[in-house]
Amino acid sequence: MAARIHNNIVYGPEERGIPAHLSYGQLMYDGLKKGGDKVAQVCAETGQSTTFREILQKSVNLATALQQLGLKKGDVVALSSENRFEFTVASLAVMFSGGVLSTLNITYSPGEITHLLNIVKPKYIFTSPISAQNVQECSEGLSFVEKIILFGDYEVVPAIMYNELLKVHVEIDDFTLVDVNGAEDTMAIMCSSGTTGLPKGVELTHVNFLLLTEHLRYYLETSMAQRQHNIQSFLAIIPWFHAYGFITSLGVLAINLKVVFMVRFEPDLFLETIQNHKVNMATIVPPLAVFLAKHPLVEKYDLTSLNEVWCGAAPLSTEIQKAISKRIGIGHVRQGYGLTEVTMACCVDLSAAGQPGSCGAPAPGMQIKVIDIENGQRLPARREGELWIKSPLRMKGYRGDRAAGDALFDPQGFVRTGDIGYYDENGYFYIVDRLKELIKYNGFQVAPAELESLLIQHPLVAECGVVGAPHEAAGELPTAFVVPQPGATPSEQELVDFIAEKVSPAKRLRGGVIFVEEIPKNPSGKILRRELKKFLLTKLKSKL
Structure with a gap:
């Protein structure tokens, strides 16, 4: 991925084109329709699977049922669930209806959930049984929450049952998606990580998701051409309520890769899933990388089907990268860097031989500068400072807190990241740590x-x-x-x-x-x- 450096700003390659309709729901609809009867998702725990057509049919049915229930364009629908088939269908149904999806972290405390509900003000909340009690208790007394919709077969809290809504049947070709203004309309509100205080709701538009999916297509095409291999299956272990997991898994579905998902990390099942499903690609986080590099259990499994391992969410050491490559025989672990406020992926290491320790060069359309935290000056190569990023992928803002969102932008439109790092002479970035940490x-x-x-x-x-x-x-x-x-x-x-x-x-x-x-x-x-x-x-x- 070529990078250019001018006046101490690092530029990524030319931006990729996106569909003129500017609707992410339409992109997903078209992608699922194209996938047809191919297997789209497999649950690692149960072995159950579903096809692209089945996902599309259920999504169209649910979208229609939600609109009959009273969902209108711009209404917010919250979703609190672990990775499961219903998560994807519910997400797509909200998109197809012109609604705004807000995913809730199932590990959040009641205080954090209540905080977010009061920010996003959902009309409906989808929930799985494991988070239903928490959601129900936190939404009591909130006048804006009209209905809770429950996944599963048993009414563990008073709710509308998801399976009942699916009984509304609509022919796929007769369904029309609600029209949206993709550049302005919020498609999703993703939680910031909350590692330094109460989480915020990051508003992302349809265009944000369209561009990110096109970038993902570009990364995969570039990598497959470099390494002369094919990627057909993708392991989803990052929770889908997190922006990293949600955006990546939707993107690979849109381009018709098979997604094998896990509900939670279990060492044996993780390795067994890669081996038995012949998984070609996995996105991981540093603790999983350390597991692959150091745990004795890894030696007992055949992981040779893996030809793409991408790591993000936090810096990964050069030593762990090299240890994984040597142990499982992969060329190199690709690091990426991103933040929810810029729709995740800002850099990916797409170099043929790999740049150990680097999270890569800027994505298409990205500009990144490194600012001296003492005097605010733009820094040259190999000088550490705070990263600021300019891109069409920047968030619309923080839901309910416009001032906090505006404070992140400088007059030129660069977004403050709060991350300390530097770039080398070729425009490759290296993340050192969080400024606050x-x-x-x-x-x-x-x-x-x-x-x-x-x-x-x-x-x-x-x-x-x-x-x-x-x-x-x-x-x-x-x-x-x-x-x-x-x-x-x-x-x-x-x-x-x-x-x-x-x-x-x-x-x-x-x-x-x-x-x-x-x-x-x-x-x-x-x-x-x-x-x-x-x-x-x-x-x-x-x-x-």
Whole structure:
């Protein structure tokens, strides 16, 4: 993917064309119709499958039923569910009806769910049995919520049953999608990750989704031509309520790849699914990458069908990339970088040989600049600063908080990312860490992700997370939380010395090492450092 650098701004290749109708629902309708009787989705847990035509038929039926129920263009419909067949049908039905889909993270607390419901104000809420009780309790007393629609066969809360709505039958060719203004109309409200406070609702338009899907097509075509292989099946393990999982899985369906999805990560099932379904492509997050690189279970399975592994959501170390490539015989793990506010993928490493440690060059139509966090100047190659991105993929804004959304844009239309990184002479980007998560030790900035990438190289370390421990004189002391490998018992001093040999004095683990059973992460695989800090503060207070 060619990049051009001019006046310290890195430009991606020319933007891709999209359909003139500017309706993502229409793109999905056409793609599903083209897929016909080919298998479109397979549930890894049950082995059940469905075809493109069956998805389209159910989506048309449900869209009609929703409109009969009272759904109008612009109405918001929330969806709280794990990955399952109904998730896709409900999403498409809302799109076909001109509605606005808002996905809710099923791991959110009641407070977070109530917060989001009050932002997006859904007219209807789809829910699965596992989140139904939470949704029902959080929506009580909210006058704007008219109906809850329940997946499954049993009425675990008072609701309209999804299966009853599907009984409305409409011929596919007789159905007409509600017309939309794709450049202006919001198609989905995706939750920001919420790793640094209460989540926000990111408004994305039909054009945002159309462009992203065209970019995905471009990435796959480029990669297949490079590596001379074919991609026919895709493993979906990232939750669909998260923008990363939702946008990617819809995009590959639109271009007629078979999606094998998992409800949750289970080590044996994950590996067995790749082996038995001959999966060609998987999108993963760093904890899964570490599993593929280090877990002994991986050796027991045949993963040779995999020819594309893409990793996003957080930086992945060069060492883990190389370890996966060597272990499963894949050319290289492609890293990508994105954020919900710019419809996810901003960079993908599409180089033929791979750029270890890089998340790639800008996507088509992207401009990226790196800004000095002290003086606001644009920085040249190999100077670390905050990334700002300009693209047609930028969000419409934050739902219910226009001021917060506008504050992210500069006068030229660049979006502030909050991520620290740099680019090289060829326009390839390297992400260092989140601006808000940098540790300040005696005036030096220490990136937790850098220390984590070094710690994970230790053979006795399975997982780790690094945060700053408050210190009166120094500000913060780099402190590591470590999950040892099964049966291993590394000492604190051993790991402190291991890091000290590899870093400058400011980056040493002066706060020590705390051994834990697990590292808290959100569903997209990002380390919840705020949870580690809470634990750390509790531990420090207990010593006083």
